[in-house]
Amino acid sequence: MISLTYGNDTHTCEPGESVLAVLLRSNVDVPYSCRAGACHSCLLRRSDGAVPASSQPGLKPTLREQNYFLACQLVPDEDISVSLPDDALVTGHAIVVGLEHLNKDICRVLLEPATPLYYHAGQYINLRRQDGLARSYSLASVPSVDKHLELHVRRLDNGRMSNWINDVLQVGDQLDFHGPYGDCFYLPDAEEQDLLLIGTGTGLAPLMGIARDALRSQHRGDIHLFHGSRTIRDLYLDRCLRELAEGHPNFHYRACVTGEDAVDEVRHGRANEIAFSEFPDLNAKRVYLCGLPAMVNTARKIAYLNGAAMENIMADAFEMTDLRKEERTERE
Amino acid sequence: MSESLFEKLGGAVAVDAAVDIFYRKVLSDDSINHFFDDTDLQAQRDKQKSFLTMAFGGPNAYEGKDLRSAHAPLVERGLNDNHFGAVAGHLKATLDELDVPSDLTDEVMGIAASTQDDVLNR
Numbered sequence: 368m369i370s371l372t373y374g375n376d377t378h379t380c381e382p383g384e385s386v387l388a389v390l391l392r393s394n395v396d397v398p399y400s401c402r403a404g405a406c407h408s409c410l411l412r413r414s415d416g417a418v419p420a421s422s423q424p425g426l427k428p429t430l431r432e433q434n435y436f437l438a439c440q441l442v443p444d445e446d447i448s449v450s451l452p453d454d455a456l457v458t459g460h461a462i463v464v465g466l467e468h469l470n471k472d473i474c475r476v477l478l479e480p481a482t483p484l485y486y487h488a489g490q491y492i493n494l495r496r497q498d499g500l501a502r503s504y505s506l507a508s509v510p511s512v513d514k515h516l517e518l519h520v521r522r523l524d525n526g527r528m529s530n531w532i533n534d535v536l537q538v539g540d541q542l543d544f545h546g547p548y549g550d551c552f553y554l555p556d557a558e559e560q561d562l563l564l565i566g567t568g569t570g571l572a573p574l575m576g577i578a579r580d581a582l583r584s585q586h587r588g589d590i591h592l593f594h595g596s597r598t599i600r601d602l603y604l605d606r607c608l609r610e611l612a613e614g615h616p617n618f619h620y621r622a623c624v625t626g627e628d629a630v631d632e633v634r635h636g637r638a639n640e641i642a643f644s645e646f647p648d649l650n651a652k653r654v655y656l657c658g659l660p661a662m663v664n665t666a667r668k669i670a671y672l673n674g675a676a677m678e679n680i681m682a683d684a685f686e687m688t689d690l691r692k693e694e695r696t697e698r699e
Numbered sequence: 700m701s702e703s704l705f706e707k708l709g710g711a712v713a714v715d716a717a718v719d720i721f722y723r724k725v726l727s728d729d730s731i732n733h734f735f736d737d738t739d740l741q742a743q744r745d746k747q748k749s750f751l752t753m754a755f756g757g758p759n760a761y762e763g764k765d766l767r768s769a770h771a772p773l774v775e776r777g778l779n780d781n782h783f784g785a786v787a788g789h790l791k792a793t794l795d796e797l798d799v800p801s802d803l804t805d806e807v808m809g810i811a812a813s814t815q816d817d818v819l820n821r
Contacts (some may be wrong), residue, residue, distance in 0.1 A: 452772055672723055677744055 372448040373397075381445055386411065387438035397451070402439045409438040415448040427678060429550035432487075458495075459484060463540045464515055465485065469603040471571060472522040474533045476504075477515040478542065486510060488553065488576025489655075490681070492546035493529070494518070502528040505573035505683065506659065509580045519572040519603075549573075551655060551683040553580040560679075561588040561652045565642050565666055567595040570658025571604065573683055577655055582615055591619045591646070595638025595662075597626040602633070639666040643673060650674035653681070661682040704756030704806050708799065714751050717793050722747045724789040731785050734773050754790065754811045764819040774820045783818060787811055 368381040371389050378393045387409050390397050399409040404424045405697045413434040422441035423431045435452065454553050465477030486492075495501040508517035520532045539587045551573060562581060564574040571594050578590055596602045601624070608620040621641065622633045629635040639662055646652065656663045663684040709716075722744050732764050737742055753759040770778060790811055794804045 395801060668726065671740060676719070677741060680740075 369443050370446045371443060372446075373450065383479070385439050386436075386443060386447070386449060390438065397438065399439060399449070404437050404440045410435055410452055411449045412436070413447060413449050414451055416445075423466050428552055428554050428556060429487075429552060429681070432554065433550070453589065453607060459492075459544045459546075461516065461542050461544060463536060463538050465536055465543065466536060468533075469519070470600060472533075472601070473603050474520045474522075475507075476518045476520055476532060476536070478544075479515050479519070479583045480544075486509075486516075486517065486547035487682070488580040489573040489657075490547035490549040491573070492516070492518075492544040494550070495543040495545070495666045496528065496531065497541075497543075500528055501545075503548075503685075505549075505569070505576070507572040507576045509576055509583055512583055513578065517572075517576075519569040521569045545670075549683060551577075551585065551657065551681040553577045553586075555584045555586075557653070558587045562586070562590045562592065562655065563642060563646055563649065563652050563670075564592040564655045565639050565658075566593070566596075566656070566664050567638060567658035568601075568685075570594075570656075570662075570685065573657045574655060575604065575608075578611070578618060582611075582618060587617065588597070589617050589619065590615075591621070591642070593621045593623060593638040593642040595623045595625065595658075597624060599624055599627055599630065599633055602690075619698060639669070643669055649675055649679075653679040656680070656682040656684075658685060660686055704750075704803065705758075707803055708807075710757070713797075714748060714755060714757065716743055716797075717751055717755075717797060718744060718748045718797055721789060721793040722750060724792060727785060727787060728789065730780050734776070734778060734782065742789050751790075753814075754807050756806070756810060766814055767820055770818045778819065780815075780819065783815055 371378045371380050371386060373390060373395060376393075376395070378389050378395075380389050384392070387397070387402065388398055391399070397409060397411070402409075407425065410430075413436060416434070418434050418436040418441060420431070422436035424437065424440060426437075438449070460481040461478040462481075462531075463476065464479045465475070466473040469475050486506060488506055491503045491505040493501050493503050504518040504520060505514055506521055508515060520529050522533045523529045562578075565573040574592055574594070578592055581590055581676055590617055592608065594602065594608070599622075602622050605622055608622075612618050612620045621638075623636055623638040624633055624642050625635070625637055627635070634641050639656075642651075643666075649670055654666075654674060654675050656670070658667045663682050667682050668682055671677060725735060725747070749759060787808065791804065791808060794807060797805070
């Protein structure tokens with residue numbers, strides 16, 4: 368007898384029944400629509416093991432990698448635990464073990480999770496203060512290389528969390544988090560493929576994670592990282608990136624500023640525009656875009672028009688709506 | 700039984716080959732691209748895929764009333780015969796680019812043309 372666990376309940380699967388059929392028969396309210404593997408409404412995630420590729424038609428590689436599947440397409444042949452994409456992960460606890468101001472507005476936060484966190488560099492976590500205030504931050508660290516979780520927190524005008532992290536947070540403090548989330552990370556499925564990484568502001572955090580993850584995985588294609596800021600003073604980890612480029616012939620770094628003239632190796636212009644003018648044909652490339660939504664959405668369209676396949680465009684837009692609003696749960 | 704149009708064109712594989720060529724043409728055309736919300740590129744591309752599947756004579760769940768309700772907001776924003784013609788032109792150019800034989804192209808264009816009144820809500 369095969370059992371299916373969803374939330375706190377366990378259900379018995381009849382022979383030949385899909386996960387969706389079992390849940391619907393048991394009156395579990397899960398989203399679904401076409402029941403034919405096309406609409407992706409019934410997306411679930413297996414939390415206790417791998418799923419067959421036949422249950423993942425049309426899913427992005429990053430979702431496949433995390434054992435997401437379509438409930439209507441999976442007939443379990445062993446006991447299985449599943450959850451909705453959003454409850455897949457529980458609250459984690461972490462201690463602040465490092466704080467470093469990388470420039471006047473950006474703070475590097477190092478966290479030690481209470482239990483080891485399984486994540487991909489470039490995903491993000493929702494960091495939660497003891498009073499419940501929560502914001503999303505991307506992971507710049509690489510699991511197999513870095514001992515701690517690394518976040519880059521840019522101080523925003525009226526940003527309650529970001530100012531608190533920059534001014535008040537101390538080494539030794541405890542923070543809770545949910546995650547990891549996000550499907551913008553390195554995939555070792557095409558090691559010859561050139562990667563184009565484009566980020567603005569702290570969009571550098573996930574891209575540094577992704578670039579270092581690719582290098583650690585001995586990625587053989589070229590990795591081009593374009594980082595955009597307003598001024599040269601807003602750039603950060605510039606030296607660290609130059610050193611990384613010196614140590615790895617296939618890693619290339621370009622800093623771009625919009626608010627100042629070009630100086631030495633810093634280019635003048637928008638990072639996405641400079642990247643696409645250097646690489647007009649994206650047919651065989653994989654493109655990663657992280658940062659402000661305006662840049663990410665524009666660049667995503669241009670990348671597609673310039674030949675990048677839709678599944679080769681990985682994007683993480685740091686959504687921020689009205690900064691004056693009292694309550695805010697968006698990314699900082 | 701003779702092969703259907705969809706089979707002659709190569710089925711789902713042909714749709715996959717055509718969808719990016721077609722959607723890139725549409726997105727690059729300033730006379731119509733304001734009708735195509737580009738904030739969710741993936742969802743838009745999926746819609747183009749449904750459209751092509753239908754135009755290629757393939758299995759689909761499209762009905763006249765679906766086409767009407769889906770395009771009604773665009774008609775309110777001024778969608779007209781010129782825009783329809785532009786999209787049809789991109790479809791034709793896509794088929795030409797893929798070297799689809801002219802008799803099959805004619806059939807596809809015929810199916811596309813048959814949707815004009817539903818799309819324009821007439």
